Amino acid sequence: MLYVINMQTEQFNVRLSTELLKDLEIVSKLLKVNRSEWIKTKLAEDLNEEKTRLLMELGNLYTRGMITKKEVEILVGKKIADRIESVSFTAKKSIEAGKKYGKNLKRELHI
Numbered sequence: 001m002l003y004v005i006n007m008q009t010e011q012f013n014v015r016l017s018t019e020l021l022k023d024l025e026i027v028s029k030l031l032k033v034n035r036s037e038w039i040k041t042k043l044a045e046d047l048n049e050e051k052t053r054l055l056m057e058l059g060n061l062y063t064r065g066m067i068t069k070k071e072v073e074i075l076v077g078k079k080i081a082d083r084i085e086s087v088s089f090t091a092k093k094s095i096e097a098g099k100k101y102g103k104n105l106k107r108e109l110h111i
Contacts, residue, residue, distance in 0.1 A: 055080070063088040
């Protein structure tokens with residue numbers, strides 16, 4: 001369970017079509033939840049999923065040398081850029097170790 005203490009909020013207004021509002025009303029009545037709470041929950045879930053996907057893609061671009069660490073920092077900040085760099089370094093070391101192990105195994109088995 002996630003506990004948030006002193007969470008600051010900011011109002012954000014969105015215009016929705018009448019049809020979408022009707023659907024939202026149906027869902028909120030069926031689930032017996034406040035419309036705003038349902039929207040906030042769904043938005044948080046989808047946003048977290050999309051953020052994770054995009055950060056994975058960004059990490060792949062960095063690992064492949066298609067984007068620099070500085071470019072990553074500009075997009076997501078130093079803390080996340082450092083983490084992506086660390087994960088990339090660890091992955092490269094793991095791949096190198098796997099290749100070395102495979103070559104030694106191949107040599108031992110005379111393949």
